Amino acid sequence: MKRFSRLNAIIKKEVLQLRRDKLTFGMVFGLPLIQILLFGYAINTDVRNIKAAVANQAGSHLSREFVADLGATQVVRLVANAGSAAELEALLRRGEVSIGVLIPPDFDRRVADKNRAAVHLLVDGSDPTILGVANQLRAMPLRFDSAPPKEQREDLIEVRPYYNPERRTPVNIVPGLMGVILMMTMMLFTAVAIVRERERGNLELLINTPVSSAELMIGKVIPYVGIGLLQLAIILGFGQLLFDVPVRGSIVDLYLAGIAFIAAKLALGLLLSTAAQTQFQAMQMTIFILLPSILLSGFMFPFDGMPVFAQYIGEVLPTTHFIRLTRGIMLREAALGEMTTDLWYLIGFTAVAMTIAALRFSKRLD
Amino acid sequence: MASELAIRARGLSKHFGELKAVSKLDLEVPRGEIYGFLGPNGSGKSTTIRMLCGLLTPTHGTADVLGTHVPDEAASLKPRIGYMTQKFSLFGDLTVAENLKFIAEIYSYPSEQRRARIEELLDTYDLQRQRKQFAGTMSGGQKQRLALACAVLHSPELLLLDEPTSAVDPQSRRDFWANLFLLAESGTTIMVSTHYMDEAERCHRLAILDRGVKVADGTPMQLQADTGMHVIEVLTENTSAAQDVLQRHDNVASVTQLGIRLRVLIPVKTDAPQAVVEQALRSAGIDATVTASSPSLEDVFVAVTMDAAERDA
Numbered sequence: 001m002k003r004f005s006r007l008n009a010i011i012k013k014e015v016l017q018l019r020r021d022k023l024t025f026g027m028v029f030g031l032p033l034i035q036i037l038l039f040g041y042a043i044n045t046d047v048r049n050i051k052a053a054v055a056n057q058a059g060s061h062l063s064r065e066f067v068a069d070l071g072a073t074q075v076v077r078l079v080a081n082a083g084s085a086a087e088l089e090a091l092l093r094r095g096e097v098s099i100g101v102l103i104p105p106d107f108d109r110r111v112a113d114k115n116r117a118a119v120h121l122l123v124d125g126s127d128p129t130i131l132g133v134a135n136q137l138r139a140m141p142l143r144f145d146s147a148p149p150k151e152q153r154e155d156l157i158e159v160r161p162y163y164n165p166e167r168r169t170p171v172n173i174v175p176g177l178m179g180v181i182l183m184m185t186m187m188l189f190t191a192v193a194i195v196r197e198r199e200r201g202n203l204e205l206l207i208n209t210p211v212s213s214a215e216l217m218i219g220k221v222i223p224y225v226g227i228g229l230l231q232l233a234i235i236l237g238f239g240q241l242l243f244d245v246p247v248r249g250s251i252v253d254l255y256l257a258g259i260a261f262i263a264a265k266l267a268l269g270l271l272l273s274t275a276a277q278t279q280f281q282a283m284q285m286t287i288f289i290l291l292p293s294i295l296l297s298g299f300m301f302p303f304d305g306m307p308v309f310a311q312y313i314g315e316v317l318p319t320t321h322f323i324r325l326t327r328g329i330m331l332r333e334a335a336l337g338e339m340t341t342d343l344w345y346l347i348g349f350t351a352v353a354m355t356i357a358a359l360r361f362s363k364r365l366d
Numbered sequence: 367m368a369s370e371l372a373i374r375a376r377g378l379s380k381h382f383g384e385l386k387a388v389s390k391l392d393l394e395v396p397r398g399e400i401y402g403f404l405g406p407n408g409s410g411k412s413t414t415i416r417m418l419c420g421l422l423t424p425t426h427g428t429a430d431v432l433g434t435h436v437p438d439e440a441a442s443l444k445p446r447i448g449y450m451t452q453k454f455s456l457f458g459d460l461t462v463a464e465n466l467k468f469i470a471e472i473y474s475y476p477s478e479q480r481r482a483r484i485e486e487l488l489d490t491y492d493l494q495r496q497r498k499q500f501a502g503t504m505s506g507g508q509k510q511r512l513a514l515a516c517a518v519l520h521s522p523e524l525l526l527l528d529e530p531t532s533a534v535d536p537q538s539r540r541d542f543w544a545n546l547f548l549l550a551e552s553g554t555t556i557m558v559s560t561h562y563m564d565e566a567e568r569c570h571r572l573a574i575l576d577r578g579v580k581v582a583d584g585t586p587m588q589l590q591a592d593t594g595m596h597v598i599e600v601l602t603e604n605t606s607a608a609q610d611v612l613q614r615h616d617n618v619a620s621v622t623q624l625g626i627r628l629r630v631l632i633p634v635k636t637d638a639p640q641a642v643v644e645q646a647l648r649s650a651g652i653d654a655t656v657t658a659s660s661p662s663l664e665d666v667f668v669a670v671t672m673d674a675a676e677r678d679a
Contacts, residue, residue: 002474009471013460020459205455205516208419209472210444364437365421 006211010219014193018223024189028227032181032234039177040170040243050133052099053080053091058107066119070101075133088122098124099134163331170243175326176299178235179319182258183265183293184286186228190269191282193220199278204365213361221266228262229255249329253336257329260346261322267353268318274360293319321345372397372524372555373418377427380413387413388578390427395557395571397523400550402569403559404667410578411559412452415526418557419449432524445473448517452528454509458502462493462512465501466519473520487515491545507538514542518549525549527558531565543568563664574670581670586663593631593661593669595619596639600628600647602654611650617642620668629659631669 018024054070056063071078076099082088088100100122104110110118123134164171194217197203206216232255239245247254268289276282294300296314303314314320321342328334336343373395380388388410395401403411416422418431420440429436434443456465466484475483488494491511496504501512510530517525527546531539543565550556550570558569566572566586573583582589602608605623612621612630617639619631632639644656661669 005474005477006472009468012471013457013464013468016464017457017459200458201451201453201455202457204421204451204453205449206472208421208444208447208449209469210441210474211472212441364423365416 002210003212003215007215007219010211010216011222014220014223018227027185028231029234031185032231033238035177035181036174036235036238036242039173040239043169043173048074049077050075050099050130051079051097052076052101053082053088053097054078054101054103055082055084055088056103057084057105058103060108062111063103063107066103066107067101070137073137075137076101085120085122092122092124095124098127098130099137168243170239171245171331172327174235174239174243174245175330176297176323177239178232178258178326179261179297179323180294180299181235182228182231182261182322183319184290185231186224186262186265187269187272187289188283188286189224189227190221190266191272191276191286192279193224194270194273195276195279195282198273207364213358217270217358217361221270224266225259225262228265229258232258245330247330248333249335254326254329256336257322257325257343257346260343260350261318261325263350264318264322264346264353267350267357270357271353271360274357289317293317296320297323299323318346318349370397371395371430373401373429373431373557375418375427375429378414378417378424378429379426380410380417380422381425386578388417391578391580393429393573393580393583395555397555398550398553399570400546400556400558400568402566402572403557403575404561404563404566404572404663405559405575406561408577409575411575412528413578414575415449415528415557415559419443419447419526445520446523448520448522448525450513450517450525450527450530452532454501454513454533456501456509456512456516459500461498461500462504463488463497465512465516469516469519475520483519487519491515492541506533507535507541510534510538510542514545518554521554523553523555525554525556527556529559529561531560531562539565563662563667567663574667576671582666589666590661590663593666594634595631595661595665595669596634596636597659597661597665598630598632598639598643599657599659600630600643600654601626601657602628602647602652604652604654607650608647608652608654611646611652612643615642615646620672622664622668629665631665 052070054067056067067078070076080091080097082091082100085100085102088102091097092100102120102122103118104120107118110116121134121137123131125131194203197206236245236247236254240247269286272282272285276285292313296306296310297303297317297320298314299319303311303320306314324342325336325339328339329336371394373393375391375393378388378391378393379386391410391414393414403414405411413422417424418429418436420437420443423437431443432446434440436443457468460468463484466487467480470480470484488497491514493508493511493515496508496512501509504512510533514527514530517527531542534542539562546556546558558565560566569586571583571585572589573580574589575581582592584592600608600612603626605626605628609621609623609628612618612628617632617636619633621631622629630643632642636642640656640658647654647656
């Protein structure tokens with residue numbers, strides 16, 4: 001009974017302080033909103049309108065038709081004409097275009113010849129996404145309406161994008177974004193919330209009362225579970241409203257996965273707070289974990305495409321597992337029960353981090 | 367009679383690496399008294415108080431506080447002691463009433479009496495008008511009254527106060543001490559650290575700490591009687607010259623200037639100390655009135671810390 005009363009006192013106090021802290025309160029709601037708008041509208045991995053220049057040395061009817069087809073894809077935007085390969089190279093070097101299309105004089109003959117490339121694409125390889133676009137162009141089917149070649153080249157491989165047939169970026173980004181936003185706010189808020197009390201001297205008073213370490217930690221963390229779930233709802237709501245991001249699986253499963261992830265991140269925040277002496281240090285440590293979580297969790301780049309070493313790091317990060325869960329539940333209609341490995345990892349991570357944090361946090365000053 | 371002692375410490379030491387913050391401290395604090403800890407900054411007052419409430423683990427030695435052994439039994443001690451930190455440690459973004467309510471809940475104060483207890487404290491510590499004010503926006507004196515109200519809310523048997531008056535004006539200090547005497551009368555044992563002589567003089571008993579070592583303890587009167595020094599007061603217009611002459615004199619232990627007065631300490635083994643001083647000044651051609659005085663607590667402090675410096679050398 002006493003235990004409950006003390007825990008309750010800590011929770012009530014934390015909520016009261018949270019409501020009065022305008023900046024934190026703003027971050028709770030503002031951060032998900034800004035991020036979702038930013039990532040949803042501004043970031044588009046489905047690249048279009050890359051600037052290109054053409055050097056058409058063939059000048060034939062067929063080659064002009066090819067250039068028109070190229071423009072029609074909207075993948076590239078033809079902004080300049082050049083006379084030679086050297087001119088194309090100069091345009092590339094100056095950064096005026098990212099792709100140079102070189103059509104040799106014997107274009108018509110080359111089209112008919114299976115063994116020779118008909119067109120050269122000079123690509124600015126300093127940006128990997130543009131290289132990807134060029135590869136996309138390679139697969140462009142050439143249909144010459146006026147003079148169909150005897151032998152239509154068939155693509156060997158046909159791509160059918162499951163779960164996101166329109167290949168819309170937000171559908172892919174939003175589930176991952178939930179992980180990134182929750183990670184950022186949960187970890188930072190808890191780490192700072194405890195370190196702030198240490199800095200202000202509140203902790204010295206608290207550890208001299210009958211409050212136990214566990215009551216203190218759990219009491220401080222519980223309000224943030226509520227905030228995390230609220231943020232989850234905000235991201236889901238706006239994802240659906242603005243970008244039509246679906247939740248194909250069970251919403252209950254999604255929230256259960258959310259609770260597991262929030263718990264993992266709060267435990268990590270507590271652990272950081274036992275190591276940091278100042279709020280600034282807590283912030284630095286958060287950023288130290290933040291960057292790999294964004295880069296190596298599969299949020300930005302496909303997990304399987306990363307070097308094995310980076311994959312190991314990624315596997316350690318709770319965000320990786322949560323993003324797998326959200327993408328599975330929201331897009332692939334997977335049930336939580338089918339993805340138990342990731343769920344168990346989150347639960348295990350929480351238990352370990354929480355134990356270390358509780359052991360490190362003593363009610364003494366030395 | 368151990369039960370009459372609120373605190374008994376034997377050989378209590380705390381080292382931080384090379385630094386010996388507290389060395390071999392013996393303490394006996396009787397119940398119901400106000401016990402002072404007098405010493406300059408860095409003399410080990412805070413460290414000792416923190417060891418006594420179980421916040422720091424002693425490097426050597428033991429302490430019994432209210433019959434419990436610290437630090438290993440500190441958990442059972444917490445509900446019985448009140449602690450006021452040197453730095454204001456209540457929540458600046460909560461109001462006065464909210465802070466008191468929080469502390470009441472933390473100490474599991476019976477909920478049906480909670481409201482009445484908070485009203486009583488707001489009255490006693492003159493905080494009724496600030497009850498809805500954020501604690502962080504209050505003056506030093508108001509913060510200190512709130513901190514004391516929170517420290518005594520659960521009626522602790524022992525109150526540990528770490529330099530409670532360092533940030534408040536003289537009037538607030540007087541009021542604060544009036545409150546402490548009321549608490550002591552009702553049976554609370556109070557341990558208070560300070561670097562103010564006038565506060566030390568108000569204590570029933572005190573210990574003087576210097577660089578982690580207890581150099582004297584007893585009642586203020588005992589300490590004053592046992593200085594081992596004659597105190598001679600010199601009234602002169604030419605204070606700096608007189609100070610120069612006296613400080614170089616073999617029989618003089620120390621000279622302290624108070625405005626146009628000089629307080630001169632001379633070890634008791636010297637006969638006719640007043641004549642010695644008069645003689646010294648006359649031969650230097652300094653015009654002065656020399657009178658005998660009795661040791662104040664400040665003289666005690668100067669004398670005992672000086673001994674410690676000689677001992678170290």
